Amino acid sequence: MIITTSLYDQLSALYADKETAANEGFSRLRAAAFDSFSANGFPTAKNEEWRFTPVAPFLKEAYHFQPAADAVSDGGMADLSALDAYEVVLNNGAPGKLPSIPGVKISALRDVLNSPAPQAYLGQSISLSQSSFAALNTALFSDGLLIEVEKNTVVDKPVLITHAYNAAWPFFAQPRLLVVAHRSSKLEFIERYVVDGQQALFVNSVTECFVAENARVDQYNLQVTPPNFHLVNFTQVSQRADSLYNNHTYTLPGASLVRNNLHLDLQASNTESHLYGLYLAGGRQLVDNHTLVNHANPHCFSNELYKGVLADAARAVFNGKIMVQLDAQKTNAFQQNNNMLLSDKAVVDSKPQLEIFADDVKCSHGSTLGSFDESSLFYLKARGIGESSARNMLVKAFAFDVTRQMPLAAVRDCVEALITEKMESLYEPA
Amino acid sequence: MLSIKNLQAGIDDKQILKGINLEVNAGEVHAIMGPNGSGKSSLASVLAGRETYEVTGGEVYFDGKNLLDMPVEDRAREGLFLAFQYPVEIPGVSNINFLRTALNEIRAYRQQPPIDAKEFLRLTKEKQQLVEFDAKLVNRSLNEGFSGGEKKRNEIFQLAMLEPKLAILDETDSGLDIDALRVVSNGVNKLRSDKNAFIVITHYQRLLEYIVPDFVHVLYNGRIVKSGTKELALELEERGYDWIKEPAYSNS
Ligand SMILES: Nc1ncnc2c1ncn2[C@@H]1O[C@H](COP(=O)(O)OP(=O)(O)OP(=O)(O)O)[C@@H](O)[C@H]1O
Ligand SMILES: [Mg+2]
Numbered sequence: 001m002i003i004t005t006s007l008y009d010q011l012s013a014l015y016a017d018k019e020t021a022a023n024e025g026f027s028r029l030r031a032a033a034f035d036s037f038s039a040n041g042f043p044t045a046k047n048e049e050w051r052f053t054p055v056a057p058f059l060k061e062a063y064h065f066q067p068a069a070d071a072v073s074d075g076g077m078a079d080l081s082a083l084d085a086y087e088v089v090l091n092n093g094a095p096g097k098l099p100s101i102p103g104v105k106i107s108a109l110r111d112v113l114n115s116p117a118p119q120a121y122l123g124q125s126i127s128l129s130q131s132s133f134a135a136l137n138t139a140l141f142s143d144g145l146l147i148e149v150e151k152n153t154v155v156d157k158p159v160l161i162t163h164a165y166n167a168a169w170p171f172f173a174q175p176r177l178l179v180v181a182h183r184s185s186k187l188e189f190i191e192r193y194v195v196d197g198q199q200a201l202f203v204n205s206v207t208e209c210f211v212a213e214n215a216r217v218d219q220y221n222l223q224v225t226p227p228n229f230h231l232v233n234f235t236q237v238s239q240r241a242d243s244l245y246n247n248h249t250y251t252l253p254g255a256s257l258v259r260n261n262l263h264l265d266l267q268a269s270n271t272e273s274h275l276y277g278l279y280l281a282g283g284r285q286l287v288d289n290h291t292l293v294n295h296a297n298p299h300c301f302s303n304e305l306y307k308g309v310l311a312d313a314a315r316a317v318f319n320g321k322i323m324v325q326l327d328a329q330k331t332n333a334f335q336q337n338n339n340m341l342l343s344d345k346a347v348v349d350s351k352p353q354l355e356i357f358a359d360d361v362k363c364s365h366g367s368t369l370g371s372f373d374e375s376s377l378f379y380l381k382a383r384g385i386g387e388s389s390a391r392n393m394l395v396k397a398f399a400f401d402v403t404r405q406m407p408l409a410a411v412r413d414c415v416e417a418l419i420t421e422k423m424e425s426l427y428e429p430a
Numbered sequence: 431m432l433s434i435k436n437l438q439a440g441i442d443d444k445q446i447l448k449g450i451n452l453e454v455n456a457g458e459v460h461a462i463m464g465p466n467g468s469g470k471s472s473l474a475s476v477l478a479g480r481e482t483y484e485v486t487g488g489e490v491y492f493d494g495k496n497l498l499d500m501p502v503e504d505r506a507r508e509g510l511f512l513a514f515q516y517p518v519e520i521p522g523v524s525n526i527n528f529l530r531t532a533l534n535e536i537r538a539y540r541q542q543p544p545i546d547a548k549e550f551l552r553l554t555k556e557k558q559q560l561v562e563f564d565a566k567l568v569n570r571s572l573n574e575g576f577s578g579g580e581k582k583r584n585e586i587f588q589l590a591m592l593e594p595k596l597a598i599l600d601e602t603d604s605g606l607d608i609d610a611l612r613v614v615s616n617g618v619n620k621l622r623s624d625k626n627a628f629i630v631i632t633h634y635q636r637l638l639e640y641i642v643p644d645f646v647h648v649l650y651n652g653r654i655v656k657s658g659t660k661e662l663a664l665e666l667e668e669r670g671y672d673w674i675k676e677p678a679y680s681n682s
Contacts, residue, residue, distance in 0.1 A: 374482070379518045382478050383532040383588065384506035384539070393531070397522025397571075 007059055007172075008041065014065055015139055024113045029123045033138035036128040043132055052317045052349045053288045058230045058257050061200040063172035067092040069197070070166065078192040078222045078418065083410035085160035085190070092165055093175040094143045103153030103185075109144040109176055117148045117180050121210055125238045125265060134234040134261075137174045137206040144176030147189065151182040151212070158188035158218075158408060165203070165229075166196035177207040181215040190220040190411060195229050207235045211243040213268070220411055223251040223258055224418060227283070230257040241268035248406050250415055251279040251287050253422045259288040266328075269297040277306035278402040280422060281314035281346075288317035295328040295358075304335040307402050309395055309423075310346035320365070321353040328358045335365040340398050342371070342391075395423055431456050431627050432477075432497075432596055437488035439476045446472045448652035449488065454596065457624040461638055461663060462631045464649035465671050470631045471515050473649065474598045478512040479505050493595070506532075507539035509595030513585035513602050515631075520572040525584070526554070528572050529591055536592065557590035561617035578605035586614050590621060597621075598629045603637040615640030635667040648674055 015034050019027065042059060043050040070091065086099040088106065095108040105117070112118060128135040149155060163175065181187050195201060211217045223231065239245055251258050264273055279287040293302045308316045318337045339348045352365040372394055380390035399419050406412040432454040439447040446469050454460055462470055476483045477490065479502035490497040497505060520528075534544045545553070558568060563583050573581050582602050589597055599618070603611055618628065618641050630641055638646070638660060646662040647654045648671065656662065656674045 373518075375518045376520050378478075378480055378502065379514065379520070380523075380528070380532075381502040382506055382512050382514075383528070383592065384503050384536040385528075385532050386503050386535055387501070389531060389535065390503075393523050393528070394520070397520060401522050 007063060010063070010065070011136065011140065012038075018140065018142075025119055026113060026122070030139045033123070033128050033135045034140075036135040037132055037139055040129070040132045040135070049290060049319070052315070053257075053259055053286060055232070055257070055259075058202060061170040061202070063170045063200070063202060064167070065172055067165075067167040067171050067173075069168040078224045078414055080160060080190070080192065080410060080414050082413065083158065083160060083190075083408070085158045087160045087162065088145065089162045089164050090145065090175060092167065092171070093163075093173045095145055099159075101155060101159070103150045104155055104187075105146065105148040105150075106159070107146045109146050109178065110142060112146055117146060118178060121180055121208065122178055123208075125208055125210075125236050126206070126234070131234060131261065133204050133232045134206050134236075137176060137204050137234070141174045141176040141206070144178070146178045146180075147187070148180045149182060149185040149187050149215075152184045153182075154186040155188070158190055161189060161191045162194055163191065163203070163205075164194045164196075165201050167199045167201060168197075170200040170202075172202045173204070175203065175205045177205070179207065179209040179217065181209075181211050181217050183212045184214045185212070186216045188218040188220075188408065190222065190408075192222040193225045193229070195225050198228055200228050200230070202230045202232075204232050205234070207233075209235065209237045209245070211237065211239045211245050213240045214242045215240075216244040218246045218407070219248070220406070220408070221247075221249045221260075222411075222415065223249070223255065225255040227254060227256050229255040231255055232257075232259045232261075234261045235263070237262070237264045237273075239264065239266050239268070239271040239273065242270050244272045246274045247276065248411075249275075249277040249289070251277075251281070251289075252418055253280055253282045253285065253425070255285065257286050259290070261290045261292075263292045263294070264302065265294050266296055266300045266302070269299045271297075271300045273300075273302040274405070275302070275304040275306070276402050276405045278399055278419075279306075279308045279316055280399065280419060281308070281316060282311040282422075282425065283314060284312070285314045286316075287314070288319075290317075290319045290321075292321045293323070293333065295322070295324045295331045295333060297327060298329045298331070300328065301332045302334070305402060305405070306337045307398060308337075308339040308348060309342065309399060310339065310348060311342040313343070313345040315347045316349070318348070318350045318367070319353065320351070321355070322363065322365070324354075324356040324358050324361050324363065326357045329360045331358060331361040331363065333361070333363045337367045338398070339367075339369045340371065340395065341369065342395075392420075392423060396420065431493055433491045435489050437473075437476065437485070437490060439472065439483045439485045441483055445486070446483070446652055447476060450649075450652075450654060452647065452654065454627050454629060456595075456627055458645065459622070459628045459630060459641060459643045461643035461646045461660075462629060462649055463633065463646060463663065463666055468649045469652045470649050471600055474512055474515075474600045474629075474631060477505075477598060478502065478510065503535070504539070506592075506594075507536045511589055511592060511594035511597040513582075513589055513597065513599040515600040515604070517573050517581040517585055519574045519576070521574045523572045525568050525570055525572050529554070529588065532588075532592065553591065557587060560590050560620060561586045562613045563587040579607065579610050582606055583610065583614060586617050590617060593621070594626065596627050596629070598631070600631045601633065602630075603632050603634055611637065612640065635663045638663045650675055
């Protein structure tokens with residue numbers, strides 16, 4: 001069902017323009033993607049995957065598809081100046097100056113669409129009919145970034161990608177990232193956001209990440225954004241044999257809507273994957289994390305830990321699906337989602353979903369929902385620690401259980417400092 | 431120092447403390463004994479300010495200040511310390527940061543500047559040796575994965591660090607082996623002075639051989655039914671509690 005006719009009409013017109021203008025080898029993929037989007041439209045509450053996350057209210061703005069202003073990057077809210085990294089800034093979705101990195105091809109996607117990697121990988125792993133937003137991005141993205149790491153290359157420094165936005169009017173952006181880590185390579189990359197200006201921003205982003213045999217990719221996503229920012233983020237990861245993939249997703253107070261989709265396809269045996277997430281939400285924020293780990297092959301290990309701290313009238317959704325296919329014997333798959341509610345107006349919908357078809361597997365999941373532990377609070381206060389610092393200590397302890405999983409110390413420090421800072425404003429008076 | 435008059439408290443509709451009277455002066459050690467469920471920990475919790483208990487009557491003055499009017503943290507800052515019968519585990523909060531925070535909040539309340547890093551380190555080392563608390567445990571998460579005995583020792587370590595005026599030890603001896611008992615008792619004895627006082631809750635006369643009390647009280651069914659000197663503890667050890675189930679109206 002199409003819910004915002006005018007936006008849909010605009011998108012159709014945009015697609016028609018693109019079709020006539022394009023001279024790229026993707027017209028078939030784009031056509032299939034647009035058909036898929038047309039058939040399904042933007043998701044509504046009737047779609048089980050979007051039951052708790054109404055997007056319609058965020059699509060009502062009179063969005064434009066060109067920013068009509070230059071993005072300004074001033075370091076933004078996630079201060080990573082302590083991080084020694086290769087830096088790329090995407091200004092309203094278009095890459096600026098690109099670093100040169102030994103063994104790595106890093107390009108603006110629009111310049112290399114007809115080259116081998118995009119031709120071989122782009123759009124190949126996403127189920128368009130299952131994700132309308134990803135289909136829309138596939139049909140209409142105009143730029144983004146390609147990072148291709150040659151085989152046996154260990155990238156010596158992390159790549160820091162800054163998404164800088166600043167539009168003169170409501171802006172609907174569709175950035176696209178394609179990351180290919182060839183055999184036995186290693187890459188760490190971090191994405192963060194810098195938003196200037198007050199105009200509504202809707203970012204529908206898609207990242208595809210291919211982790212080849214024996215390669216390792218560590219991906220960090222730091223979502224520290226203001227309320228005028230709305231994000232639907234789709235990350236599709238494909239892992240080949242003996243590979244390792246780690247994801248760290250942090251959503252901090254600000255954005256009124258964040259929906260993260262993280263899909264892992266374990267396409268060969270003996271892979272390892274870690275998914276860590278923390279969402280800290282206040283005000284009327286809505287933060288939704290949907291993850292899917294598809295164990296299709298034997299001897300794979302996946303581990304997932306997502307934690308949430310919710311204040312005010314914030315809402316969070318966690319939906320973690322683990323599929324263990326018939327052939328995926330000796331699977332180890334673990335999942336945990338713990339939530340801490342700081343206000344009785346905050347709401348969490350947490351839904352672990354395990355679908356196991358193999359018989360020789362170790363799987364577990366757990367989901368908890370709680371407030372402050374009364375005995376812990378009493379213990380701290382009985383030592384002279386005041387109510388608010390006691391609460392602070394407990395929330396930090398809860399959250400830092402996730403942050404300590406980040407091997408990059410500069411990123412961890414930055415996130416922990418942000419959590420400490422943001423938390424101060426999250427408490428209800430005791 | 432502590433003056434409890436006709437203190438009554440309960441949880442929901444259940445009355446647990448049914449009129450406690452107790453006077454504790456500086457320099458004294460009081461032992462409280464009594465059968466399981468008689469209200470010993472409840473008395474300690476009410477004094478420390480646990481909100482699950484509702485005070486329904488009576489009054490408590492601590493150094494002339496109305497204790498029952500103070501929030502939990504202010505009672506601690508005024509110099510009240512409760513060594514818990516069951517110390518909680520708080521994963522992710524490091525023992526040492528917890529202690530530094532506690533110490534500094536107490537100091538701030540007394541208009542003292544935060545303790546400097548070097549002095550804090552020195553103090554930690556000194557007190558840790560005093561109660562023979564394993565240095566490795568100091569840096570771990572608060573009580574997380576500690577053995578029963580290690581948790582009790584940590585309570586005494588905190589006591590030594592915070593130097594309260596009045597310390598209530600709730601069954602600190604339970605679960606301690608004989609060596610640990612000696613160490614903990616020695617620690618307490620070294621901390622004793624004519625300026626502070628202790629209330630020691632225990633089931634065992636054994637502890638009172640190390641920490642010699644000036645008074646022994648028997649708490650039964652929410653009341654102090656008998657008070658005496660250290661000989662009372664010996665008598666209780668021999669005869670049990672059956673012979674003293676009538677309230678005694680006098681108090682030391
Ligand atoms: N949270 C609670 N809810 C209801 N009743 C409680 C609660 N805590 C304690 N009680 C009751 O209060 C009474 C006194 O308990 P308390 O723990 O003070 O006893 P105690 O003398 O310390 O016993 P022990 O020697 O076993 O430690 C008991 O009947 C107990 O069941
Ligand atoms: Mg008790």
